[in-house]
Amino acid sequence: MASAAAVVTINIGGELFQTTSGTLARTGASSPLSSLSPSTPADPHFLDGDPRLFALLLSFLRRGSLPSPPSAALLAEARHFALDAALLASLSPTSAFAPLSLRPSALLPLAGRAAPSAVALCPSPHPASVVVAHGGVVTCFDAAFASRRSVLTPLPAVDSLVAVSPDLAVAGARDFPGVHLCRFSDATAPPEVLSWPGSTSATVLSMAATAVSDAAQLPWLFTSFESARRNSSAVVAFDLNSLTPVAEIGRKEVFGADIEAAIPATKLGWLAGHNLLLAAGSHSGPAGVVGDICLWDVRASSTVPVWEVKEKDDCFADIAASDKLSALFKVGAASGEVFMADLRRLDNGGTIGSEPWMCIGAGQRATAAASSRRKEGNGCMIECYCNWVFVTRGSDVEVWSQVELAPEAGGKKVMRRNWVVSGPSMKVEGSEEGVTENTKIVSWAFGGSRMALARAEKISVEVWDSAPAAICAKS
Template sequence: MSVEVNTAATENSPPMASASASSSVVTLNVGGELFQTTAATLSRAGGSSPLASLGPSPPDAPHFLDGDPRLFAASLSFLRSGRLASHPPSPALLAEARHFSLDGLLLASLSPASAFSPLSLRPTALLLLTGRVAPSAVAIPLSPHAASLVAAHGGVVTSFNAALASRTSVLTPLPTIDSLVAVSPALALAGARDFPGVQLCRFPGDAPATASDALYWPDSPSSVLSMAASEPASHWLFASFESARRNSSAVVAFDLNSLSPVVEIGRKEVFGADVEAAIPPTKLGWLAGHSLLLAAGSHSGPAGMVGDIRLWDVRASSTVPLWGVREKDDCFADVAASDSLSALFKVGAASGEVFMADLRRLSGDGTSVDPWVCIGDGQRAGAATASRRKDGNGCRIECYRSWVFVARGAYAEVWTQVEITSEPGEKKVMRRNWVGNGPSMVTADGEEMDKIVSWAFGGGRMALARVDKRSVEVWDSASGTISGE
């Protein structure tokens, strides 16, 4: 029988343990192999797990657990650090986690994106933030797995590990963070309007977090309006910059490996008072399967709202978009792109209805043919547009895998694809559902829910921030969707 003793080195134990420290050590015999950790580490498994109830024990009288030592070592490492040594987690590891009844939150952090079930999302955790400022942005790393979660509140960026059991915060030079991207568990990027540069926030795990470096637009230090990043394998980071005088703007593509600027895309200049001629992009998105960059921005003036939507093939041209459209009648309150559905989606600023444009049918400059098909109430959309209402004001839209999420005030809806017809001229059929208990403005304890100001999706989870709430809500798919088979 081989014997392997794993010490809890990540918990900063001194080389010569004191009597009080040794009294908190828990020794485990898992399938014939010995492990040593602390009761504090095991408590992170959750109250439903038998691991959480195990007390200190000497090496000559270890607790016995019937399990696979190799898989248990990975689970124990995750409890200590909140990170997995490799992704994706194997089905065997997920089965082992369920075998030891690790709580639903921990299982969700291990689950792959394929386990995400939008109709099974339920709130599972409320992460309180330090300070008096409510979060302005949340982000989840660009990975099929929700390895961690990052929140910006004021000028502070706080990173939570995958199990949401520990946090690390760093103070940036930014007064208020407007845009946030989590590249990996160890790197987040923050930007702010009216403040130059993209701030790099590093969370190395084994050292203090830092926010000392910044990325700049090479021609002129400028404020950041929006950011988007590709999956790590694609090595792209996009940032929308606007000059301090608001007379020029551009999207700059950075290499995620070197964090150096690669190309400037769609530079615009304002001449005189013609602000609408150079509307800066305030929403960016990357479609990896199509190698296209979505860049959209809008402007509200005396004549109403007008906006531009552009699709860029950054390999072909940095000055001429592959496709573009000028929105006027029912301009978008927000727009998003779905790689899985090969479509663009928008929420009408006037109507509040959801529209879809098939990427396969987009061509030219978008001025001759209206690309949008209303997948909501078309008659209501027409009436709202004609009366110039603002029913879509403040709505948000985001695509995750093959689902489209819309935030309307305090609640969220999800659009799912129910049919795809392959005949020419036919359209995709989408159906609206509600996330959670639907459009109720009141919680179970009778309090009124607050407006959603930011949200993010990753792995099997959704995270969202609400106005004036100094916390982040974490919603996970039901643990029953996580299978070890």
């Protein structure tokens, strides 16, 4: 039993709470709660706050968990009391993400007139703050949406964005050189630019970061560059600690008219559990869409991929890699159907069977669409998060999950489409009219228990949470 001398009494909004100094010390040195001295009910400490939310925070500090994922209001209260960043992150963990429970929780308006072109969420274990590119500006909303910080880049329109931490993001744009570092902790700091070694005029096609929070992983940023003359390309890995290039991967040169021999990577993905880098690109020509997909073991070779496939029949409109499911997933450019390639079938010869892709959608429809060269997959995006695969179709999002069949059906694990959702109808505070029409999704991201969506021509970003509070707008 705690001694009376260690008991702290706090008055929150007219309600008294009693706890110990040791419990409050878990909030971190920057929190005013950690410095409260022992007190009695006759002379309590008074702090302005919501007693209902404070009771949940106190329970979390005592037990290290919550009965359900936190609301945006609870995260705002945690931010109000300056809880340690690691605690804030654990309030919205990846383990709390449940796609079937996702609901719109906030609408984040953006300053200016430029619609969002890219969105990112901070990786675990950082709090799932939202980073948005709109025009040449990159804006960061903290995990509780209580504050907003912006950095003006020299880029006219950012189309590649990676959130490294709550204080750092990297941005790039096609036809404009370099990767620009956005430091939200000091927006007035001189701009820093990462370039392809030996070619300061090279432009960025795509970016991806490793699991920088995992001590077992190298804190690398992978960036796909293309030369200003568009006659060469490569993926360059930068060490995020020193901001120096550490590897050039898969350099390609264009010779004569053989453009398809050097298709640059426009989609990158990192498979931490396999130590593999996905680098894929496609090219549209008179013969249709062709693509090149490579898997690189960056620690073994920077010139020879462990697996490569050239695509011509129903080439990918978008592609993603899942570490949890040990598979690649793509949306066919012609059919719009979802395909899967099992990485566990990767043999030493660098092939995944005779035909790597298995259609997990409507196979007959995919075959008919590919033979007729339709373009039903144009504009579709695909992304993997935890054990799920998400696909955008215009204004809608669908999710695929792995389910196990009953023993009498063979007991196999198959992928099933089990959720399709349209965009929310959000009412902005202070406005009589809600945002009811759904427009095409142009960018999205996942982090913690959240999904963030940017839609065409909307000067705002939607945040969906597995356990949201009432829908509201944040200034």
